[in-house]
Amino acid sequence: MVRAPYFDANGVKKGAWSEEEDKILSAYVERCGNPNWRQLPKYAGLARCGKSCRLRWMNYLRPNLKRGSYTQKEEQTIMDLHKKYGNKWSLIAEKLPGRTDNEIKNYWHSHVKKLLKRNETTSSDAASADSHHILESTISMSSEMPCYTENNSPASFSSVHTESNVSFTREEDDIASWGTLDGLNSSFWTEPFITENAFNQNYFPNSCYEAEDTFVIW
């Protein structure tokens, strides 16, 4: 279900989180509150990049997270909010206590897949066209949403949707016009924090770690 753990060229651990790492991260965040995610791995003694730590905390370790299947009410809420906000998963997640944007996004994608499949089985020719529209709706947004172009300026596009929550149709595919941007240097996220805290790759301290203020894991 999860990627096998491995270390990249910089010695940064990727892939599935171990129980030990979870403990370290949870303890650190709970103790320090809103952390500096970039510095966290260094101080907490994790061979992860800050981004990975933040993601793990937000999507899995955060308290009051709901797990398991969605209730009918939640499903309906997601449908309604997606209709309203489009693929603004974080916005949708705000309205669903205990659910993360990642979880909702995953749910939506699998939900759309189901719809696609149902479409294909019910109608042959129309299916491909409908499927295209449904898929488009997942990568764009509803008619109420502004569309951001290359200039980053809101531009409306004409689209309509039917009574069905998922059958959107649009005049044209704006995605293609979003353009490509030159890659920004985001290497800071993956920079290792192993300078002074040179890790043994199989070792994660679980007793004590020294940082700006002493951090103890029990």
Next chain:
DNA sequence: AACTGATGCAACCGCCTGCTG
């Protein structure tokens, strides 16, 4: 029982935005 395709979901990646100096 063995195989295979589908599904679910955790995690990664690239990019965007807001803040600060």
Next chain:
DNA sequence: ACAGCAGGCGGTTGCATCAGT
């Protein structure tokens, strides 16, 4: 106004598990 940094977001990927044959 500009550059650099940090946090956040949305899309995509990898892989374990499930379901069907």
